[in-house]
Each structure stands twice: as C-alpha cells, then as structure tokens.
Amino acid sequence: MREIQLPVNDETIRELRVGEPVLLSGLMVTGRDAAHKWMMETFIKKTKEPKGDDLQVYEALKKLLNGAVIYHCGPVVSGLDSKDYKFVAAGPTTSIREEPYQAAVMKHFNLKGVIGKGGMGAKTLQGCQETPGVYFHAIGGAASFIAQSVKKVLGVYKLEFGVPEALWVIEVKDFPVVVTMDSHGQSQHTVVESASHRVLEELLAQPY
Amino acid sequence: MRDLTNEIVEFIRRTSTDLPQDVEERLKAAVEKEAPGSAARGAMETVLKNVELSRKNSTPICQDTGTPIFYVHYPEGWSTRKLREMIRNALVEATQKSYMRPNAVDAIYDKNSGNNLGGEEFPSIHFEEVDADAPLTIELMLKGGGCENVGAQYSLPNNGLGAGRDLAGVRKVVLDAVQKAQGQGCAPGILGVAIGGDRGSSYAKSKEVLFGKIGERNNDPEVAALEERLTDEANTMGIGPMGFGGQTTVIDTKIVGMHRLPASYFVSVSYMCWAYRRRKMTVQGDEVVYD
Structure with a gap:
C-alpha cells in the first residue's frame, strides 16, 4: 500500500488515482463546518472583520495548511481540563456540507487534500484539478480505530467553536484512507451515484 | 426511589462503546459478500476492527x-x-x-x-x-448527525416518483431515499419507516421502530414482505459500504403504520448508520x- 508523508508535493498528488488505498503520516489539521465558514468569511471573501485572535490563527494556519491536508472530523478529546489532549474517537464527518467552501479553501491555503466521508461535489472536484489536490475517504464511524493513528495532539485553535468544531493540529501515523476523488477529474462518488440512479429508475418502473 | x-x-x-450483538452479526455477514481486495471489503473489515477495539477500550x-x-x-x-x-x-x-x-x-x-x-x-x-x-x-x-441528515419525509402522492397513497407508493419513496442518501449516512444502514401520522409524530415513530431487533418483522405479512423486499432492492443499487460501490447498502428495514388525517399521507424514513x-x-x- 502506498504511504504518504505529509506535507506532500504536487507530483505525488498527481500520481494518485481513484480507488487507491493510502496510509497517511505526518501533520494534519481538523476543520469542519464552523471552521470552513469562518475561513471563508474572514479571510477569503472578507465579508467579516477579523476579531480576537483571528489574524494570529490565520498566520499559523497558512503555514500549517500549506501542502498539508484538512480533516473533516469532530473528535472526542480527553484531557480538556489538564490540556493534556488526547484523541479518544476521531472518525470522519460528512464532507458534503463543506461543498460551498472547500475549493476556495483548498486554493487559498494550498491544501493538497481533504479527508472526510461521503465524497464531495463538482466544485470541489474542480478544485482538486486546479490546486491540485485529492479527496481521501476515511471509514465513517471507525472512530476508535482511527484515533489510534493519531499519535499526538500538537495544538488547538478556535476552541470557542466547541470541541467538535475546533481546529485540532495533530500528528498521525498510518492513517488509512482511500482516494475517491483525484486531481484528474475522476470521482468514485459520481460513478456510484449514476449507476445507482439507473437501478432506481428500473425499480420504480417495476409493478408492485 | x-x-x-x-x-x-x-x-x-x-451504548456508546459496545455495539449490540445482532448488529455486529449482520455486519460480519456483510463482509463476506464484498469482493476480496475491494474498497467496500476494506471498509467493512475496518468497521469490524473498530467495533472490537471500542468494546475492548471503552471508547466511542x-x-x-x-x-x-x-x-x-x-x-x-x-x-x-x-x-x-x-x-x-x-x-x-x-x-x-x-x-x-x-x-x-x-x-x-x-x-x-x-x-x-x-x-x-x-x-x-x-x-x-x-x-x-x-x-x-x-x-x-x-x-x-450524518445519518440523521439523510433522513427524508415524503408527502404522498409524489408525482415525480409516481408514488401513490398505498404500499406500492411507500416502496418507491423509500427506494428514492436510499438512492439519495448514497454512502453519506454511513452505509450499510438500517431503515426505520413510519407511514402516517403528522410530520412530527411520523418522524418520531420512524426512529422508535429502530429500537426493535434486526430481523424482527412487522406483524402484517404484507408489510413484513415489503420490509424484506426493500432491503433486497436497496442492495441491488450497488451503493455499498461507505458508498464505495458494493453489495450491502441496507442491512434491515423496519416499517410501522400509524393513523393519519384523511388529507395527509406521510412516509418518514429514518436512516440509521451501521453504528446502530x-x-x-x-x-x-x-x-x-x-x-
């Protein structure tokens, strides 16, 4: 199985094709609904003024996300009182909710990939081609298993978004994923969606 | 007291860390149906490893x-x-x-x-x-939330799907809900279906019915047959574990009937993820x- 060390370069990303299983190691940042909305409004579209520590976090994120991947995940974290953070359960969340933001976020931060579940749409697929980047599918619900690949919590930003929505900076080892959208315009999700739609049409046409 | x-x-x-036996057994059976080396099989193997690990370590x-x-x-x-x-x-x-x-x-x-x-x-x-x-x-x-978000409620008749106010219509809208959900509700899933009620009671009932054991059938033979048929037909769509494409998309379907207003005919589908x-x-x- 292919192993990828993060951050990763464009050449490696272009080699990846839909269907390929990969083990990821290195640094990644979690971010989901609140984080994507905040990044988009404050730094990309700039419809909202930065406030509090926004600019500081932005500077840190620019460095962390460059060539890295973002993980759609709202973990269960222990050690919240002592700040000796540990990921207890950390599977992927449904990615499609970030569809309005993802391509712009990828380009803005030079993200090389997104990890999540359920796949994403046409805009993100386009973003994967342009950046270039890929969509890595993790196994939904496999939270205890995936948490074992998280070796260290290096830090957290925007904890005021809540534990699930904060941006957690983590170091992972052999995080198992499958490429389901690549940088060549291919998406496993489109293939399955259209094939299942054809079957649905046949089923609907059958008599009861 | x-x-x-x-x-x-x-x-x-x-509840959070120890998956019920009846669910785990179905998941184990589902692994064998996926082709060796496929992404779907890999997903199911990971799912089962995770179930074991969560139980052992008392983690969600x-x-x-x-x-x-x-x-x-x-x-x-x-x-x-x-x-x-x-x-x-x-x-x-x-x-x-x-x-x-x-x-x-x-x-x-x-x-x-x-x-x-x-x-x-x-x-x-x-x-x-x-x-x-x-x-x-x-x-x-x-x-x-992933599976909750792919739940759906239909008001019959539904012209787009050609679904009338009877079990034949119920079948059509439930299949539509499964196709729309793709893998986003963490397939393979379990379907809770309520027919009737108002919008609120119908959705609530479609979850309540999920408290039953896997394989438990409705007392009415025609409804029971529809439960089995829906599971089988959903699995012909090829969505598969995680939506990777594969054999098992739904592991069970449970239907419950309610009373409704003469004017209303709601069909509510609650999709439960494999982590049931x-x-x-x-x-x-x-x-x-x-x-």
Whole structure:
C-alpha cells in the first residue's frame, strides 16, 4: 500500500488515482463546518472583520495548511481540563456540507487534500484539478480505530467553536484512507451515484 | 426511589462503546459478500476492527455520539422529574469521561454547551407509565448527525416518483431515499419507516421502530414482505459500504403504520448508520440488568 508523508508535493498528488488505498503520516489539521465558514468569511471573501485572535490563527494556519491536508472530523478529546489532549474517537464527518467552501479553501491555503466521508461535489472536484489536490475517504464511524493513528495532539485553535468544531493540529501515523476523488477529474462518488440512479429508475418502473 | 445516576452512566458507556450483538452479526455477514481486495471489503473489515477495539477500550464506536434519545418506562409512582435529573446528570458525567462527545449546540448563538445538555429537548427523553409492579426500563439510542441528515419525509402522492397513497407508493419513496442518501449516512444502514401520522409524530415513530431487533418483522405479512423486499432492492443499487460501490447498502428495514388525517399521507424514513447504537437497561428492586 502506498504511504504518504505529509506535507506532500504536487507530483505525488498527481500520481494518485481513484480507488487507491493510502496510509497517511505526518501533520494534519481538523476543520469542519464552523471552521470552513469562518475561513471563508474572514479571510477569503472578507465579508467579516477579523476579531480576537483571528489574524494570529490565520498566520499559523497558512503555514500549517500549506501542502498539508484538512480533516473533516469532530473528535472526542480527553484531557480538556489538564490540556493534556488526547484523541479518544476521531472518525470522519460528512464532507458534503463543506461543498460551498472547500475549493476556495483548498486554493487559498494550498491544501493538497481533504479527508472526510461521503465524497464531495463538482466544485470541489474542480478544485482538486486546479490546486491540485485529492479527496481521501476515511471509514465513517471507525472512530476508535482511527484515533489510534493519531499519535499526538500538537495544538488547538478556535476552541470557542466547541470541541467538535475546533481546529485540532495533530500528528498521525498510518492513517488509512482511500482516494475517491483525484486531481484528474475522476470521482468514485459520481460513478456510484449514476449507476445507482439507473437501478432506481428500473425499480420504480417495476409493478408492485 | 433510589438514585440510579451511576447505573445510567454505565448504561451510556455500554451504548456508546459496545455495539449490540445482532448488529455486529449482520455486519460480519456483510463482509463476506464484498469482493476480496475491494474498497467496500476494506471498509467493512475496518468497521469490524473498530467495533472490537471500542468494546475492548471503552471508547466511542463513533466520535459522533449523536442525539441521545431515551425512552423510559417507569412504574406508577416514580417521579419522572427525578428520573430526568438522573439521566441529565449521568449524561454530563459520561461526557466528562469521554464516552460521549459534547454535542449540544445552541442553534441561534452557535454555542456548544460543552456538557451535552441543551434546553428541554437535549437529551431527548420520552416517558411512559407502566404498572407499579413492572420493572423500570430505560432504552437509549445514539443517532449521529450524518445519518440523521439523510433522513427524508415524503408527502404522498409524489408525482415525480409516481408514488401513490398505498404500499406500492411507500416502496418507491423509500427506494428514492436510499438512492439519495448514497454512502453519506454511513452505509450499510438500517431503515426505520413510519407511514402516517403528522410530520412530527411520523418522524418520531420512524426512529422508535429502530429500537426493535434486526430481523424482527412487522406483524402484517404484507408489510413484513415489503420490509424484506426493500432491503433486497436497496442492495441491488450497488451503493455499498461507505458508498464505495458494493453489495450491502441496507442491512434491515423496519416499517410501522400509524393513523393519519384523511388529507395527509406521510412516509418518514429514518436512516440509521451501521453504528446502530441502542441498548436497554432494566431495574427491578435492587437488580439492574443491561441487555
């Protein structure tokens, strides 16, 4: 199985094709609904003024996300009182909710990939081609298993978004994923969606 | 009336970390149906490893510990006010112990309460009185947001799908819901279907029916046949585990009928992810039994 060390370069990303299983190691940042909305409004579209520590976090994120991947995940974290953070359960969340933001976020931060579940749409697929980047599918619900690949919590930003929505900076080892959208315009999700739609049409046409 | 807070914490731990046997058996059977080396098979193997690991380490099966939905059958004379307090306190403690993720977010102010309590509705607790000498039972279901988001409600007739107000129409809209869900509800899933009611009661019932065991069929033979047919037909769509493409998309379907208004014919589909976390505890005298 292919192993990828993060951050990763464009050449490696272009080699990846839909269907390929990969083990990821290195640094990644979690971010989901609140984080994507905040990044988009404050730094990309700039419809909202930065406030509090926004600019500081932005500077840190620019460095962390460059060539890295973002993980759609709202973990269960222990050690919240002592700040000796540990990921207890950390599977992927449904990615499609970030569809309005993802391509712009990828380009803005030079993200090389997104990890999540359920796949994403046409805009993100386009973003994967342009950046270039890929969509890595993790196994939904496999939270205890995936948490074992998280070796260290290096830090957290925007904890005021809540534990699930904060941006957690983590170091992972052999995080198992499958490429389901690549940088060549291919998406496993489109293939399955259209094939299942054809079957649905046949089923609907059958008599009861 | 004794304090059951500690027992309820243990009950929550079991529900979040220990997948019921009947579900695990179906998942094990589903692995064998996927082609060796396929992404679908890899997904199912990971799912089963995760189930084992969660049980062993007492860690949540899924990080989305969902909406905690409690159904309490309390003997006549018990205080529902006190039971509610015990459940809420137990939930706070279970969250501190990382059996549960803090999951209650104020929708207007976008603020996570941090302890899994939010207003009157979070957690969701339903009370039903039983005879004074009957045991106290508490059932709990943890339903995550991914699968909740792909639930669907149809008002029949539905012209687009050619679905009329009968079981043939019900079949069509349920299949449509499965196709639309793709892998986003963490397939393979379990379908809870309620026919009738109003919009609110119909959705509630479509979740309640999910408390039944896998393979339990509706008493009406025609409805029971439709349950089986829907599972089989859903699996011909090839969506498969995680939507990777594969043989098993749905592992069971449960249908429940309700009364409706003459004007309304709702079909509500609750999609439950493979991490089908639901358990029951029974208290009789000093004895506490977890299923």
